[in-house]
Amino acid sequence: MKLYWSSTSPFVRKVVVSAHELGLSDRLETIQTRVAPSKPDPALLPYNPLGQLPTLVLDDGTVLYDSLVIIEYLDHLAGGAKLIPSSPERRIEELRLHALCNGFLDLLVQWRIESLKDTKQIALINAFNLKASKIWTNLEATVEGLAQQPFGLSSITLAIVAEYADFRFPKLGWREKYPALSNWHQSIQTRPSLASTRFFDSSKPQ
Amino acid sequence: MKLYWSSTSPFVRKVVVSAHELGLSDRLETIQTRVAPSKPDPALLPYNPLGQLPTLVLDDGTVLYDSLVIIEYLDHLAGGAKLIPSSPERRIEELRLHALCNGFLDLLVQWRIESLKDTKQIALINAFNLKASKIWTNLEATVEGLAQQPFGLSSITLAIVAEYADFRFPKLGWREKYPALSNWHQSIQTRPSLASTRFFDSSKPQ
Known part of the structure; x- marks a missing residue:
């Protein structure tokens, strides 16, 4: 299976970490791809006309996206109900919490894009700040329950x-403000699926 | 159930049309809500810290988002596998095509936001145009198969x-360029779920 991949995309990393957790990472061949909202990759568009990462091309030519669809496919390939529960009630709650975390990733990516512009929209950055504080607070109250669940x-x-x-907003100081979240992350960060797939910026010297 | 709603949101409309198709629309109480990227609604944030529509609050206080999670919940409530197939292979294909169409809605919403700005990013609008033509072409080739499937x-x-x-980009002229898609839409547009839920701009006189 070929995965259109970038070392800086949090959505790609969801797939790569999931594949590790499912014991499928050696089946993924990664194709380094660089996309930005204004710069689609012409090599990716024939597979995914949205021009987005991750995109997975199966050996039979079937193309899958977005990250949630790919993870659901990999979970099925590994026997099913490993990363997403099968009972409807637990499944809906898992997908709701995923929607919150994934929406937060979307917000952080958009925030970064806006913050790199010469002319920034202050009202938009204020809205990102407000929503981020509400989301962190919600997650801080949720994480204790999460620690009891399978990863x-x-x-x-x-x-x-x-x-x-940590990677893109090192000055945000979230760990001091949200200690339960920080402690939870400390407790799981040595998992091989996370430790072997850290973000890195390939455009900068390592 | 309370649905945070807007007459112009395509993501809200997915939920409302789904509820109609499932015979559940009379269980939804809609709460008119106006959100923009720079203007979160303070009344919505306690329920959904992402500040996004649609958000569904169940009678027991459980909160669900995003649109896909809400539709999966409503489908379960109606007995299951009505709008999303249950067999893994067909389910993955349904979710992949949903991801394409939903990603296109995201693109169209972002395109509209950019087009309303005083200072537009030309490279971004060019990228929207390029991706949109690739997506339309992909959908034009897909729609014949879709017509054989349940709605x-x-x-x-x-x-x-x-x-x-049609609502936001009336000058795009997509119907002339993609006749199979246009014919398919003509064939399904009289469904009550669509006919009773059309987009309208409540800020303009009707």
Whole structure:
């Protein structure tokens, strides 16, 4: 299976961490891809006309996206209900928490794009700040329950929120403000699926 | 159930059309809500810290988002596998096509936001144009197969793509360029779920 991949995309990393957790990572061949909202990759568009990462091309030519669809496919491939519960009630709650964490990743990516512009929209950055504080507070109250659950889709996405915030917003200081979240992340960060897939910026010297 | 709602949101409309198709629309109480990227609604944030529509609050206080999670919940409430197939292979294909149509809605919403700005990013608008032509072409080739399927999640989302394009991009002229899509939409547009939930701009006189 070929995965259109980038070392800085939190959505790609969800897939790679999931594949590790499912024991499928050696089946993924990664294709380094660089996309930005204004710069689609012409090599990716024939597979995914949205021009987005991650995109997975199966050996039979079937193309899958977005990250949630790919993870659901990999979970099925590994026997099912490993990362996403099968009972409807627990499944809906897992997908709701995933939607919160994934929406937070979307917000952080948009925030970063806005913050790199010469002319920033102050009202938009204020809205990102307000929503981020509401989301962190919600997650801080949720994480104790999460620690009792298997390390599945929503835990993976929350771990990536924490590491993406560290990677792209090192001055945010979230760990001091949200100690339960920080402690939870400390307790799971040595998992091989996370430790072997850290974010890095390939455009900078390592 | 209370649905945080707007007459112009394609993501809200996915939920409302799905509820109609499932015979659940009379269980939804809609709460008119106005959100923009720079203007979160303070009344919505306690329920959904992402500040996004749609958000569903169940009678027991459980809060659900995003649109896909809400639709999966409503489908379960109606007995299951009505709008999203249950067999893994067909389910993954349905979710992949939903991801394409839903990603197109995201693109169209962002395109509209950019087009309303005083200072537009030309490279970004060019990228929207390029991706949109690739997506339309992909959908034009897909729609014949879709017409053979039950009217489910991906059909609903594609119908909303067509009507959102007509609503917000009337000069795009997509119907002339993509006749199979236009014919498919003509064939399904009289469904009560669509006919009774059309987009309208409540800020303009009707």
